[in-house]
Amino acid sequence: EPEVTQTPSHQVTQMGQEVILRCVPISNHLYFYWYRQILGQKVEFLVSFYNNEISEKSEIFDDQFSVERPDGSNFTLKIRSTKLEDSAMYFCASTPRDRNQPQHFGDGTRLSIL
Amino acid sequence: AQSVTQLDSQVPVFEEAPVELRCNYSSSVSVYLFWYVQYPNQGLQLLLKYLSGSTLVKGINGFEAEFNKSQTSFHLRKPSVHISDTAEYFCAVRVSGNTPLVFGKGTRLSVIA
16 A cells, blocks of 8 residues: 655754654545644644645744755655744645545654754 | 533542543534544544444544434443553544534543453
8 A cells, every 4th residue: 555655753853953754645535734743742733735835834944944845755844943943743744636535644753953 | 612621530440340531521412523533642543433323433443432412412331451451542523614613621430451
């Protein structure tokens, strides 16, 4: 079964540095999402992306964050200047043309800010 | 806006016993309902979904859930659990179309031998 793949599985970064998290959604999917899960807390929505633009974003997704689909296969989340509180598990998800189908999640990237 | 409440943060249960994980939601419009499971160090895997139709939905690994509109609940059940069911279980809702999922805080199911 096709999968959403995320790299790296674990990223350690110094505070203030930029980080890029990468995702390869399922190939025929059209809608893409990023969520995060701070340790011990619930999974929270960050941003959704369709047709090469952001379709919705949460309050968490401030100017430090950006998303891009640079080459038609990868879907990236960039954090420009990381803070300690950005430490979390970041999940990528995608859905097919039928938007009512469930979102398929990757295994996540654990981001640790030192 | 939608919200999800998972009343139990942890549920210990003996192997081969039945289990019910509770989920209640609030929404002013019709919602789609999901249960996801997260095994240690892994991502979120879809267990089952309710989009429309029969209110009793069956998922993978022997789990099922019942949508109760009057009680705004979507409790997850399994008649006999295995050690391998030990994981975190998340209830989630969304409205139709390309809208984000709203998750509950999760319930950690621990199956004891």
